[in-house]
Each structure stands twice: as C-alpha cells, then as structure tokens.
Amino acid sequence: MSKVTCDIGISVDGYAAGPNQRVDEPIGDRGELLHRWMFEEAEANAEIIESVTDAGAFIMGRNMFTAGRGEWDLEWNGYWGEEPPYHAPTFVLTHYPREPVPMKGGTTFHFVTDGIEAALARARDAAGDRNVSICGGAHTVNQYLAAGLIDELRLHIAPMVLGGGERLFEGVGDIGLEQTAVSHSGLVTHVTYRATAPRG
C-alpha cells in the first residue's frame, strides 16, 4: 500500500531553513550546510538519496519553489534548472493560480490553490500505487503533520545549530511518532518515524 512520506533536513535545534531566505540563499543563511551529507558523502548515502526522490508524486510549499510572492513571475520555473530531480508530477501549494509547467525528465509543476488536502488528493491520484512525498518546507510539512496526513517522516539531522529560521514541528500538536529506523554517516543522522495524527 502506498504511503505519504516526507524527507526533511534539520539542524540539531530543529530548523529546516536558516534565517533570511531569499532568491540567492533559498534555504536562508547557512541553510545549505544542512545538506552537506548529500554532496560530500554521496556514496555513503546513495540509498537514502535515491529514496528521497523515489515517489510517484511530490508536494511542496510555494516558498520551496520560489522566493517570489504575490502574482507569478512566469519566467520562474523553480530552483532546479531545466530537469528537476523529481521526474513526476509535483504539486505546488499557492494562493495564485497558474497553468501547469512541464519540465524535462517527467517533472510537471502543478499549482494548487485549494489547500493541502486537495493537493494530496491530486498527488495520490497522480502517484497511483507509488508513494506521495511531501518535500517541504517546514511550514508545509507542519501543516501535513498537524492534519495527520504523513505516514512516514524521515529526518536528516545535521551536526549544526542554525539558531533561527523555519522550525519543523511548530504547532503540530501531540502527534504520534514511532521510531522505525536509524542510520548515519559522518555528517548526518537519519531517523525514520511512523507518524500518526495528533492525540486529543
């Protein structure tokens, strides 16, 4: 049975992005250091890196797609160049409608204006029997966690303090988390949790 998964990198103090997110630093000040393990230890983490993009559809917040606000800049097609790493339908949460944007390699960005549940329904439909992955950022993941809609949360904890920025788990309530797997390389600890809806 297919699952809703979420891979997200955080600092030891729980931030998924540093302060001052902007177009030339989309993960904020020092935020890119969260992901050193993906580049400097790619071989040791090959299996996990592959699993991050192993889904039949993806969902992301608008802020992960662009630093822009308000009406769309139609020249902007995300941070990933002509061939994004998703290779599947990717649903961007937004308040501003926009026509779908097909990219090379199978990624098509769809813009969803009617909320997280509608986006998930469309993603599930697009994914068929494959998983749906919630890509981020923290605010989007927190909304899905609070709604009890993520089955498997995969944290990638980097050995650094960000000290500010976008906090994971903010406002999610007393969600259930069952630790199901732990692994690591020198620059990261990976912990997988089975997540369930907030109690009470």
Place this chain on the structure above:
Amino acid sequence: MSKVTCDIGISVDGYAAGPNQRVDEPIGDRGELLHRWMFEEAEANAEIIESVTDAGAFIMGRNMFTAGRGEWDLEWNGYWGEEPPYHAPTFVLTHYPREPVPMKGGTTFHFVTDGIEAALARARDAAGDRNVSICGGAHTVNQYLAAGLIDELRLHIAPMVLGGGERLFEGVGDIGLEQTAVSHSGLVTHVTYRATAPRG
C-alpha cells in the same frame, strides 16, 4: 585527558523539559516520557545509562535540584531520595548560598553562587582526572555551550513532540558540532557530538 561532557534528553522538537515544570512534574507536562528508554529499554541501553553517571563531578542548574525559588527550604535535598545516582560531588548553580549537603553513597551537593565558570573550576578540581558532567537543565547546558565549555555533547532524542517547555540550543550561537557516534534502541536515538566554542 578528562573532558566536560553533557548528557541530555530532548524531544524531536528540541525541548529538554515540557511546559509547566513543578514539584510533582519536575520535567514538565509529558517530560518524563523523554526518558522512557532508560526504564523500558534499560538492558539495551545499559552501557549508555552507565556512562551518564560516569564522572568525577557533576554540575546542575538549581531548577534541576528543586522546583523552589528564592531562599532555600533546608528540608529539600533534591529529587533523588537519600542516595542520589551521582556518587560524587555535585555542584548546584544558585543565587542563594547554602551549606553543602552530604548524601548517602558519595554524592555531596555543593551550592555555587559565583557563576558557571567558578562551578566548573570547582568541579574540575573535585573530579581530578575523571570527567565533569553537566547534568542540565536546558538553560544550564545552553550557558555552558555558549561559553564553549562543553567538550562532548550526548543527545538522547526521544520520538515525541513536546511542543513547548525548555529548549536546548537556545541562544548558544554558532557552536561547532562534529558528530562522533550514533546508536539507538526502539525508544531513542543517541547522537554524540564533539562541541567547540561559537564562531565569530
């Protein structure tokens, strides 16, 4: 060479104690659930549990010793009964002087009113060639981290969200953290970091 170590349990959202700390819930609401692994998986974690109290002297904040404030209630000798688990000199940071309190089994509580560096100097002296352990709570650990005085930070990350309480890493600045060991049992992920003073 002896080290300054710190073992501290946190939730996935970075709290070392829940909200509403009080005498009958010293770790705050749901805070005791951080330490389930110590009791429910004691055997699997035997080595780590032993290492937590393997030091020649200990330092803790007043709030870890008592829920009281202001002048001392001289009837109160901590949360641990007649024989605390430290079995060594234990220095309590406070603004209120108090005579040392010897307990059974080798623990003597000393009350230090001249700050974290003075407490550490006394603890180092008492520990000889053994380690000094900073016990907590979060506020005390954060002060020592910010001052660059902890060599080895051992996080014990529990699969739960506390949503509020005492946050580890608050205000510590851009400390250096090098991940040196990772292990786990079902109810916890243990991560050890070599810590260094904040940069800049």
